[in-house]
Amino acid sequence: MIIARTIQELQASLQEFEKEGKDIGFVPTMGFLHEGHMELVKESKIKTDKTVMSIFVNPLQFGPNEDFDRYPRDEEKDIQLARNEGVDLLFLPTVEEMYPNGNLTINMVVTKRTDVLCGKSRPGHFDGVATVVAKLFQLIRPQLAFFGLKDAQQVAVIHALVEDYHFPIEIVPVPTVREHDGLAKSSRNVYLSDQERLEAPYLYKALQKGREAILKGDSISGIRDYLTAYIENHTSGEVDYLEIYSYPDLEMVIEDQQPVIIAVAVKFSQARLIDNIIITQKS
Ligand code: PAF
Numbered sequence: 001m002i003i004a005r006t007i008q009e010l011q012a013s014l015q016e017f018e019k020e021g022k023d024i025g026f027v028p029t030m031g032f033l034h035e036g037h038m039e040l041v042k043e044s045k046i047k048t049d050k051t052v053m054s055i056f057v058n059p060l061q062f063g064p065n066e067d068f069d070r071y072p073r074d075e076e077k078d079i080q081l082a083r084n085e086g087v088d089l090l091f092l093p094t095v096e097e098m099y100p101n102g103n104l105t106i107n108m109v110v111t112k113r114t115d116v117l118c119g120k121s122r123p124g125h126f127d128g129v130a131t132v133v134a135k136l137f138q139l140i141r142p143q144l145a146f147f148g149l150k151d152a153q154q155v156a157v158i159h160a161l162v163e164d165y166h167f168p169i170e171i172v173p174v175p176t177v178r179e180h181d182g183l184a185k186s187s188r189n190v191y192l193s194d195q196e197r198l199e200a201p202y203l204y205k206a207l208q209k210g211r212e213a214i215l216k217g218d219s220i221s222g223i224r225d226y227l228t229a230y231i232e233n234h235t236s237g238e239v240d241y242l243e244i245y246s247y248p249d250l251e252m253v254i255e256d257q258q259p260v261i262i263a264v265a266v267k268f269s270q271a272r273l274i275d276n277i278i279i280t281q282k283s
Pocket of ligand 1: 028029030056058061129132133151154
């Protein structure tokens, strides 16, 4: 595995891949790699010749009250994991390398799809995501880029970025990796108490009930109320939101419109869990 810490090193390796006529698959991450990331790499290795991963904790996507400095980092372990999974080129830039003058002259502003779900409580977050992803797309110029559907709102924003700015890149959304009982894998699951860990699979159970109700044609507001009560009755968590929107537009659902997303965030004592399910007629 080649490790590139500077843009110059990155581009030298990419030129070699290009000379060999290789298709590039790109997996952007902020490191502290887990199975979810590995699933993206696996998909990339199936679909492309060379997999490029970036690890960059992007300060632009953290709000003033969100602790960028405390975001977990373990470079040595990440390098090992990426190597074991067969990543071909790992881009590990510093903040200075990505933002040489402290900040950029031009930043992306996402004007739709972000005033709901997690975007509602994290103003500016998706502007930072779109800005860094645009920069990484421009630097790496992959044919395919892989994003986890666990963060379906991010996937919706990236789809808009590619469409609006004509990046010749296919976005490949990768399904959420789950534990045997349906709980979406997340590094935050370790913060659940034993009792909360038993309760947490009810998020996914609720989403599945929601899928049945949507396909049956029940009313959106009825489903929303029923699922919120279902989670509150089966867990000690506090439902932060449980929303149903069109996908990927993330707007109010007009009768029988599909695909739709049911997205949920629940606060447990030490962890806030998110999950979602996207429903199309065929699924
Ligand atoms: O999903 C993430 O880890 C980040 O938001 C991303 C896409 C790597 C941009 O910093």
